[in-house]
Amino acid sequence: xxxxxxxxxxxxxxxxxxxxxxxxxxxxxxxxxxxxxxxxxxxxxxxxxxxxxxxxxxxxxxxxxxxxxxxxxxxxxxxxxxxxxxxxxxxxxxxxxxxxxxxxxxxxxxxxxxxxxxxxxxxxxxxxxxxxxxxxxxxxxxxxxxxxxxxxxxxxxxxxxxxxxxxxxxxxxxxxxxxxxxxxxxxxxxxxxxxxxxxxxxxxxxxxxxxxxxxxxxxxxxxxxxxxxxxxxxxxxxxxxxxxxxxxxxxxxxxxxxxxxxxxxxxxxxxxxxxxxxxxxxxxxxxxxxxxxxxxxxxxxxxxxxxxxxxxxxxxxxxxxxxxxxx
Amino acid sequence: xxxxxxxxxxxxxxxxxxxxxxxxxxxxxxxxxxxxxxxxxxxxxxxxxxxxxxxxxxxxxxxxxxxxxxxxxxxxxxxxxxxxxxxxxxxxxxxxxxxxxxxxxxxxxxxxxxxxxxxxxxxxxxxxxxxxxxxxxxxxxxxxxxxxxxxxxxxxxxxxxxxxxxxxxxxxxxxxxxxxxxxxxxxxxxxxxxxxxxxxxxxxxxxxxxxxxxxxxxxxxxxxxxxxxxxxxxxxxxxxxxxxxxxxxxxxxxxxxxxxxxxxxxxxxxxxxxxxxxxxxxxxxxxxxxxxxxxxxxxxxxxxxxxxxxxxxxxxxxxxxxxxxxx
Numbered sequence: 264x265x266x267x268x269x270x271x272x273x274x275x276x277x278x279x280x281x282x283x284x285x286x287x288x289x290x291x292x293x294x295x296x297x298x299x300x301x302x303x304x305x306x307x308x309x310x311x312x313x314x315x316x317x318x319x320x321x322x323x324x325x326x327x328x329x330x331x332x333x334x335x336x337x338x339x340x341x342x343x344x345x346x347x348x349x350x351x352x353x354x355x356x357x358x359x360x361x362x363x364x365x366x367x368x369x370x371x372x373x374x375x376x377x378x379x380x381x382x383x384x385x386x387x388x389x390x391x392x393x394x395x396x397x398x399x400x401x402x403x404x405x406x407x408x409x410x411x412x413x414x415x416x417x418x419x420x421x422x423x424x425x426x427x428x429x430x431x432x433x434x435x436x437x438x439x440x441x442x443x444x445x446x447x448x449x450x451x452x453x454x455x456x457x458x459x460x461x462x463x464x465x466x467x468x469x470x471x472x473x474x475x476x477x478x479x480x481x482x483x484x485x486x487x488x489x490x491x492x493x494x495x496x497x498x499x500x501x502x503x504x505x506x507x508x509x510x511x512x513x514x515x516x517x518x519x520x521x522x523x524x525x526x527x528x529x530x531x532x533x534x535x536x537x538x539x540x541x542x543x544x545x546x547x548x549x550x551x552x553x554x555x556x557x558x559x560x561x562x563x564x565x566x567x568x569x570x571x572x573x574x575x576x577x578x579x580x581x582x583x584x585x586x587x588x589x590x
Numbered sequence: 591x592x593x594x595x596x597x598x599x600x601x602x603x604x605x606x607x608x609x610x611x612x613x614x615x616x617x618x619x620x621x622x623x624x625x626x627x628x629x630x631x632x633x634x635x636x637x638x639x640x641x642x643x644x645x646x647x648x649x650x651x652x653x654x655x656x657x658x659x660x661x662x663x664x665x666x667x668x669x670x671x672x673x674x675x676x677x678x679x680x681x682x683x684x685x686x687x688x689x690x691x692x693x694x695x696x697x698x699x700x701x702x703x704x705x706x707x708x709x710x711x712x713x714x715x716x717x718x719x720x721x722x723x724x725x726x727x728x729x730x731x732x733x734x735x736x737x738x739x740x741x742x743x744x745x746x747x748x749x750x751x752x753x754x755x756x757x758x759x760x761x762x763x764x765x766x767x768x769x770x771x772x773x774x775x776x777x778x779x780x781x782x783x784x785x786x787x788x789x790x791x792x793x794x795x796x797x798x799x800x801x802x803x804x805x806x807x808x809x810x811x812x813x814x815x816x817x818x819x820x821x822x823x824x825x826x827x828x829x830x831x832x833x834x835x836x837x838x839x840x841x842x843x844x845x846x847x848x849x850x851x852x853x854x855x856x857x858x859x860x861x862x863x864x865x866x867x868x869x870x871x872x873x874x875x876x877x878x879x880x881x882x883x884x885x886x887x888x889x890x891x892x893x894x895x896x897x898x899x900x901x902x903x904x905x906x907x908x909x910x911x912x913x914x915x916x917x
Contacts, residue, residue, distance in 0.1 A: 273630075343668050344707060344708070344709035376776065378777065380843065382671035382843075383843075392742065393842070394841070449702060452838075453838070512779065516707065516710075516783040
């Protein structure tokens with residue numbers, strides 16, 4: 264099934280079930296008022312949401328309405344935890360190579376992850392508001408999963424059972440602020456502001472064969488200002504599965520229902536597939552030409568992130584955003 | 591006024607107003623079911639909660655009951671954001687000195703802060719569950735503030751107006767996991783599991799004269815296994831006020847109502863005041879004796895964190911916890 268949130272009913276929106284083709288929806292408020300409430304009680308809510316989804320896709324759901332995907336909130340407009348990974352080692356390898364550094368051997372066995380902000384997620388068509396273009400504005404197109412409650416010290420096999428939803432995320436990054444923050448030693452803060460989520464989140468069973476081994480096996484398609492930017496394969500060069508990433512986070516804490524875990528920007532060894540963030544593209548240029556030629560995003564620039572099935576239909580709905588200055 | 595949450599009514603508990611002397615409480619569910627709901631609508635909820643608090647302290651609140659502080663949940667059992675600072679530079683200076691490193695000049699003008707987990711806060715008397723003693727279990731006694739909605743790019747003066755509640759936090763730290771995580775460059779994750787909050791959060795106006803310049807001016811009293819451990823002054827050597835810390839976080843993002851911002855472990859230049867975390871004590875020993883002599887916490891050890899007024903009465907209620915292994 265596919266789940267989304269309307270921009271109505273309060274800070275957490277209103278839960279809707281969305282048809283497979285993203286054209287129709289039906290309010291699920293008889294089951295749970297919000298997606299967070301559904302995740303809080305997932306074992307009870309999921310079967311009922313699935314039944315509503317079956318009815319919607321069969322054309323027999325009472326109260327079904329035509330959906331405007333562009334008007335949706337983030338499926339989780341705010342959440343209790345977001346931990347982002349950096350699971351595509353080609354990205355790490357290239358960034359290190361460009362500055363003449365080695366990738367530590369441990370990076371191939373121990374996931375690189377960081378605590379990110381979950382206090383607010385932008386809707387899929389919301390503007391990205393940044394105080395200054397000088398901050399070096401970048402997108403990062405990623406896959407994200409949402410868990411229900413995960414016990415402390417869960418193994419990857421156990422963690423896999425708690426991955427309930429899959430979606431896309433634009434992990435907005437302010438490259439100009441990153442070197443200073445990382446030099447201080449405590450990770451990202453100002454350099455990683457609010458991210459945007461895809462219009463819908465999708466259950467692994469709905470994804471079928473393209474969800475295998477706790478990875479998504481489809482290209483991440485990105486465009487900047489309407490121009491093709493990349494189509495890196497999400498299922499290729501992902502060093503750690505989502506089950507391994509979730510288990511890494513759970514080593515010393517239980518995860519609360521509604522926790523988001525991100526893959527990191529999608530990057531392949533094969534650079535002909537393009538990139539999923541400007542930092543990656545600029546690193547490829549630096550290794551090839553000695554310096555980057557693609558600038559970071561400016562106010563007025565637009566981005567588009569989408570994943571389509573074999574027939575070309577959008578699975579999660581597209582993230583489509585414009586970069587704007589602070590009013 | 592003083593606010594707390596009962597361990598009933600669901601994952602977010604049930605909001606109560608607590609008497610000044612912490613002996614009685616009254617449910618505030620007629621105003622807001624949970625503290626998060628009150629913060630979401632603070633300008634409307636706060637005056638009504640204040641009126642209930644006045645009635646409770648006057649002995650005229652309907653439904654007032656005798657409060658068992660030890661049975662409370664964290665005032666916010668889960669929250670959308672927690673950003674922790676390291677505002678006491680004597681701690682940073684000593685840690686650096688012990689490893690023969692300089693403190694960068696920028697640390698005196700640019701706050702050192704990190705994104706922490708907010709997905710679950712332990713109640714004030716809940717056990718600290720850790721998978722292994724080998725992780726180097728430590729407490730960090732800190733002051734924490736809670737904001738309502740803060741606009742992006744708020745100045746410190748503007749941020750000050752959004753500090754609505756003040757409390758204590760035990761920022762549990764796993765010292766054995768920190769060097770490896772910081773070496774990876776992306777900050778803390780496994781090494782900073784769930785923290786515990788004090789029984790009640792208190793409005794700045796209720797604190798009166800001991801809340802000045804967006805700092806708390808009282809000693810942070812800590813005990814380990816019943817023995818005095820420290821009474822460092824919260825109002826001394828705090829390089830950045832809470833208003834400055836909140837503004838630092840808000841530079842590139844708005845803050846959502848219910849955001850927690852921590853001070854970092856309380857540490858003074860004057861080491862006769864003791865410490866607020868074992869890492870600090872061990873650093874003082876290393877500088878004095880060449881090696882640390884105080885071990886980290888073991889299963890069965892207990893800690894107590896409290897702040898008292900001039901008459902010796904607890905203001906926020908004490909955090910009292912036992913360290914236990916994972917069952």
